[in-house]
Amino acid sequence: MRLPLTVALSLLLTVAGAVEVWAKPNPAGCRSAIGRNGLRVARVGMKTIDGCHRNRSAGAGGAACNVLPVQANSDFGRSGARFDAAVTFKCPVDDTSTAGVRDNYPGGAIGDTVDQGVRRLLEDNADLILQDVVVAGAGARCRQQIANGRRRVTQSILERATKCQRRLDKSGRSDFGPVDPTCLTAAPAAGRRVEKRIARACAGLTGSAVGSCDPLPDCVIATSEDLGLSLARLTYGDAASCGNGVVDFGEECDDGNAVDTDACRSNCVAATCRDGVVWEGVEECDDGNAEPLDGCDNECRLPVCGDGIVNGSEQCDDGNDVPDDGCTECAFDPVPCGAGGIRALVTLSVPGGQPLGGGTMDVRYPDGVELPGSGRTPELRTRVRNVSGADGLLSAQSDDDTDGDGVDDTVRIAFASTTEWPAGDFAEIDFDCEQGAEVLGPSIICRLIEASDPFQNAICGDGGVGGVAACDDESATARVQCTVAGLSTLP
Secondary structure (H helix, E strand, C coil): CCCCHHHHHHHHHHHHCCCCCCCCCCHHHHHHHHHHHHHHHHHHHHHHHHHHHHHHHCCCCCCCCCCCCCCCCCHHHHHHHHHHHHHHHHCCCCCHHHHHHHCCCHHHCHHHHHHHHHHHHHHHHHHHHCCCCCCCCHHHHHHHHHHHHHHHHHHHHHHHHHHHHHHHHHHCCCCCCCCCHHHCCCCHHHHHHHHHHHHHHCCCCCCHHHCCCCCCCHHHHHHHHHHHHHHHHHHHCCCCCCCCCCCCCCCCCCCCCCCCCCCECCCCCECCCCCCCCCCCCCCCCCCCCCCCCCCCCCCCCCCCCCCCCCCCCCCCCCCCCCCCCEECCEECCEECECCEEEEEEEEECCCCCCCCEEEEEEECCCCEECCCCECCHHHHHCEEECCCCCCEEEEEEEECCCCCCCCCEEEEEEECCCCCCCEEEEEEEEEECCCCEECHHHCEEEEEEEECCCCCEEECCCCHHHCCCCCCCCCCCCCEEEEEEEEEEC
């Protein structure tokens, strides 16, 4: 036999030890269930943290104490389950009379908001006044009074707020919105008692000596009052709380204004680089993306010559202001041809873990720079030398005209080894050019045509066989590249 939903939920609440419930949902009853069960979740959470610290001081060890358990069978997990059950019964989503109550919580998620919010507030508070350290002797006794004091002050404020709000909700003078400001008061009597007990137990000790805050006991009372008031606000919700100057659950910050360009944006999210809004006085730009070459780098700075990133009209940017080092004022330094011509250094970049056994590359050069002969000549081979240190074969295969203007412009180089070619300096090519003529480094370009490992398995550039991409294709999973890294004058 299947039990009606209301009967099943009533049995669940009874077995779980939850608060009493009424047969007919209503906004006052809904709020009462939220208040009482929210108080229980906070109590259990504080007792869980305090008990863990007490056990560790006694030598029981265990996991970090300031992280509340997520397991459903833990005391804290069960208190959250009871809260959810009570809210499900007393604040049903199909009851229009409780819709206004649900509107106080983001997305109407009462259970998630309170459970996650209580967890965050308790853990953050514990990190302030009950740091995860092990202290023995007088220090342990001091910490125990700090834990007891935190719990007494926080519970006193939360109990007072819960009772106050319950009276208002039952009186008919409540709009069932966020907790009424008149219910948010400190607990001076509890604070005075706690002050005396902590002062007596912690005499001669500083907060830092026992893994707590300073100065004792004032800081404990102040943070406990803040915790109690924050828990009260959280319990009764405020879906539109951003801008009230209080950091509520779900907010990273709240500076109480609607300015979108300060450290806390108007949506109560902390300003960060790449959020698309320029943080005034801190960021120079913010385009909301991670592309460093689009006029606003990844640290939200405008491009300038010398920042090490080529942007805009810059030909190069080596990140320094040293003249004649190949890149001066973000323009390539021309290299003059000597009586012997000019030498180009070709380098290889090889992905980590990718053994390179051989391949073919083309090195294209501009007008005014040339190599002897055409096609495949013995003299051509003397102009290309292996400088990698690898035990392998490297030779110029041909010098060809690739653009059809009747002048050779590209030398093809092949290389192979039964071991591996290292990354770094690969080959030197000696070009002829008129003495005194100037050549720019970027005018000599290297392009890898194909590459394979020592077992002749294609790495890239196999013409699509096996799905291997071209070597200069961004989609290539293991990109091997060649670069003309520098030019030098040959006397």
